[in-house]
Amino acid sequence: MSGNSMGLLFTVTSFGESHGPAIGCVVDGCPPGMELSEADIQQELDRRKPGTSRHVTQRREPDTVEILSGVYQGKTTGTPIALLIRNTDQRSKDYGNIAETFRPGHADYTYWHKYGIRDPRGGGRSSARETAVRVAAGAIAKKWLKEKHGIVIRGHMSQVGEKLIPFTSWEHVSANPFFAPDEAIVPELEAYMDAVRKSLDSVGGKVRVVAENVPVGWGEPVYDRLDADIAYAMMNINAVKGVEIGAGFASVAQRGSEHGDELTPEGFASNHAGGILGGISTGQDIEVNIAIKPTSSIATPRRSIDKQGNPIMVETHGRHDPCVAIRATPIAEAMLALVLIDHALRHRAQCGDVHVDTPRIPGRIG
Amino acid sequence: MSGNSMGLLFTVTSFGESHGPAIGCVVDGCPPGMELSEADIQQELDRRKPGTSRHVTQRREPDTVEILSGVYQGKTTGTPIALLIRNTDQRSKDYGNIAETFRPGHADYTYWHKYGIRDPRGGGRSSARETAVRVAAGAIAKKWLKEKHGIVIRGHMSQVGEKLIPFTSWEHVSANPFFAPDEAIVPELEAYMDAVRKSLDSVGGKVRVVAENVPVGWGEPVYDRLDADIAYAMMNINAVKGVEIGAGFASVAQRGSEHGDELTPEGFASNHAGGILGGISTGQDIEVNIAIKPTSSIATPRRSIDKQGNPIMVETHGRHDPCVAIRATPIAEAMLALVLIDHALRHRAQCGDVHVDTPRIPGRIG
């Protein structure tokens, strides 16, 4: 386990570099008998793929997925599902001039010191391109969670740079390039992003992800808590610098009498917990917020050093997302799905027999 | 792996309930030949133990640790180090009346539905008492990191409820019951906490943890990123609802030209990264902030249900921390130490041979 696998029972093992021949993954542990086609996966990949608007990288990748194994006559067999995505648009020349220097805020400095070798082609393994395979694997997890438990996982952007995005409706999210749940704000965001791009700079963002209909009782109590595994999964997304569950940092200034969600026969009266207590799901919606830093590869000149330690100025040209957070929404959904299916399987391994007579109260409010 | 072990190569397996005979852990993977005594562990346990001031739970536990294995003639042997802490102060009667109801914000609801069985004695396994064993295991990790790499791990509270605590000096932290790095604010915090307690309520808090002198190159690149494992570890602490690395949520509104830390021959010019880029340590200080929710067990009456789903009012008496965040500082330090030692060992497994000629620039800033 050298850091390219995730999940104990539903395990995703990822491989591939940005400008190598292909990226892909092996999904091990998917229960047998579920209908699965390449189209099921492709539709999620298409939500993340580059080049779909002027606000994301202009790299043109079709991100066409091929299922190499684990599916027979349209159904999962219980054996590993290997997914392959060939890289097609690799303009390595864009990156040639940066192989001898380190970009401020970029992983090239740490990779060099860790491995003593560096694949400068598009950031190699550190590129956000790798996240495509998580979206692909997450599509399988999402489908199982939906069909088996009715779980719905959705995400949206809640902030771009300093621009807050109000929540109006889930319906709006797919209708604009910003995954914004409010159509009215879209023109303002477009103007804002155009200005950021013109200033040769980049900007951060904030994404909210919600899972509805998660049963009570998933998660482990001490380590491998459901919220800990979610925090782990989210922080594994490139550029994420913060994770909140439920009230998150706002809970610091709350009183216990305000924070603790009251239980009523009709359900929980609020959801400051974000759907998790003691590391275990409550039946409330699982609520997660993540902070994403601005893209490090920018065209503004900045101070850095070369491999000999000499001071230089670095500016990065090429096709970079001015706000990596924009395409992070489907990735965050996928990561949440991967954590949930793993705990679904863990739960039925250890506690599959448990039946309590106590009524489970509705998790949702209103 | 049912959620009571943590770490791939330096593995802590925890056991024990709040009011059972004992708590403890097995630490597997500690390199052989390090001097280790019970006193080394005890001094860390004493920082976390209950009953040391009126601002924490009045339970009186000496938290005396016994080393059962893995140490011979004062040195670690490379075999598992088992640590045992007997419980001595168990007033189970304090909890007797709550076995049939669920406390708002407490794990008793989720435990009941997961396991179909519930140990109501002091919260059983969900009690913060379990964190003592992490502090004990963390003491071993801290010692190795210090002796082998000169790494210093320190934490302090930065906020109690709505009260911000300025950073004046690390020296102040051990001189007051709040782990506050500013002595001048202590009287104000004492008055504040007295008021919270008198109002039969509880309050949240915020803790900052820093690791200095971490070498460049620790951490994995895709999953098991150093920051992901830190987020996982911190969110595994009871009551934690949010984790930030470096600039954290503030990075959302930053520009790339502001966030990315410039490199100079004298070192990094800033530390928005919090010491981690692409999941791998940079040599800068590792900076972590965590948000801790207010204690759920409070004496203020709140709406809840009983096991039959009938509405009831619940108020919890007993000896609870009015602000669990206060004792969280040594726990957070321990968790950071456990993550770092695990990645130290992982690093030398895979990349122990790597030597780069490039000078490593200083991580710290003037």
Added chain:
Amino acid sequence: MSGNSMGLLFTVTSFGESHGPAIGCVVDGCPPGMELSEADIQQELDRRKPGTSRHVTQRREPDTVEILSGVYQGKTTGTPIALLIRNTDQRSKDYGNIAETFRPGHADYTYWHKYGIRDPRGGGRSSARETAVRVAAGAIAKKWLKEKHGIVIRGHMSQVGEKLIPFTSWEHVSANPFFAPDEAIVPELEAYMDAVRKSLDSVGGKVRVVAENVPVGWGEPVYDRLDADIAYAMMNINAVKGVEIGAGFASVAQRGSEHGDELTPEGFASNHAGGILGGISTGQDIEVNIAIKPTSSIATPRRSIDKQGNPIMVETHGRHDPCVAIRATPIAEAMLALVLIDHALRHRAQCGDVHVDTPRIPGRIG
């Protein structure tokens, strides 16, 4: 995971040295709600304990087990079950003279070179004493397998040195100190063992373990095969040098038309497979044979070297089993139980939903 844990979902983490304060383990992953008492575990420990006849070590250990956690009101809670066995009879002086030399066939040479430190007290961690905790953990596994699936796990010796032991009846096994399934041969074995002991030598043995009523479908298909995990578990027992499943080495000279067990509506017509095909249980009895080498600590002088590499003669006095295989029967049963429960839980995680209409044919013959 530094080699002291076993099992993915039902995980045993072992600790302790032969002459340290205690040995013990943490059992994580036991399903909640099973009745469990110390007596359930003690009865298995008593089958393995030293000092019960003149044919085993004369060390007098009561091997009294204490349950430290994970059981409440007589039932497992789903949280880790910690088991503690204090060492009481530690005559370290018996071992004093061997700290500077290496015994032929003993692990002290390899421990020294691996760890650079060595606990000579009774072999420290390499002592067969550690196997007591496996028997304790295995008792929990056995109980669950029996109650949940009706699985019966039994073992017996089939050979001591060159003496073959015929199988007459399971009833005989507990009625003699050799775990021999044939009472008539016992006097011969006693005389044989007395002669071995008098010759200041030791001898090997062979043990057969059988699990009945294992359902079809447990085990993984490629790695983590049920037979691979059994081989792993058995070879983890001190002194084991060979493992066979079903026909084992006899299958080398078999024809396919002889080896492959025919299926009939009444059940399998034979059991050369040993109950496992393609890594997955068939419903036949699981049949395992293990070879155990003679004890390395003997009083016969043998050539060796000291720490400086000088030639010396070594003879080991003290209280050693003249045939370690004798006490291996309950250990082998425990190891098989630990593998089976782990796969039982893994099976229901991934394939818990699968129902096939095909009738399952009886696994047993005659």
Added chain:
Amino acid sequence: MSGNSMGLLFTVTSFGESHGPAIGCVVDGCPPGMELSEADIQQELDRRKPGTSRHVTQRREPDTVEILSGVYQGKTTGTPIALLIRNTDQRSKDYGNIAETFRPGHADYTYWHKYGIRDPRGGGRSSARETAVRVAAGAIAKKWLKEKHGIVIRGHMSQVGEKLIPFTSWEHVSANPFFAPDEAIVPELEAYMDAVRKSLDSVGGKVRVVAENVPVGWGEPVYDRLDADIAYAMMNINAVKGVEIGAGFASVAQRGSEHGDELTPEGFASNHAGGILGGISTGQDIEVNIAIKPTSSIATPRRSIDKQGNPIMVETHGRHDPCVAIRATPIAEAMLALVLIDHALRHRAQCGDVHVDTPRIPGRIG
């Protein structure tokens, strides 16, 4: 971890079915900086590939490997190495008639009951075809062990059916289709195998694998012993029914004074241990023997049942190895290499700092 990954630090995750589009694996944890080309892997694959003589399956697979990731400018980068082998010769019609029945001795019965779904195309996942990916992954491990530690891993057949094969020289092994270390016996083996094939039957075999120059100190002491991990690895090879380390089952009838290898300043005086004591390598050659059952798919009619439980007769036509053991030699070498590299990395993680002054005596004899 649903049974398709192997290794803690050097992890191979396998995928693919016999008659699906492709088979392959992801190798995670290979140290960076090692030269690696497809040719390095291809040469090992060619030793295992089908269709090379009339004594193995006549399926014609070029087994051409493609490296998809983890190698840049001819060197490993430390990131996952994905290997892809497209299937080209899939005559599914050969298997069409067996989808509704179960072959005696074959995994189709157990797969059906485990997964409730069955891929009859060439045995799907249970086919020995999957072992190609282990040979590919093993080639990487072998190369690293050779370059870093001078370790040489070699295997040969020691028995085919009832025919014992004497050991004359390693030189002979590659010069005949039986991996026989004695050229003189080859005509006899050819005649024997021709007779087996004509009788529409199959036969078992025995393989010996040896690793030379393994350093002292690799392996874990209690579980994850080096010999336990080897037994696990070998038993994970299709059709293996028994594993021996060193003297193996012969040690049952040995005396301690015979079995324990004496140490002299010139080295060990014998090697009954097979190079492992207490789970840790001694520096002697590691010696492993495995028993392989006869192929279950034979053209001789045998009793079985169909999916409805009705009695039928089954005979399997198609292109099957009459002795699967023949092609097992490179597979067994690969599995041993995978175990050794994993323990090499584990050793330097935990004990990389240990230096003992004691001279290490030569492991080899004569």
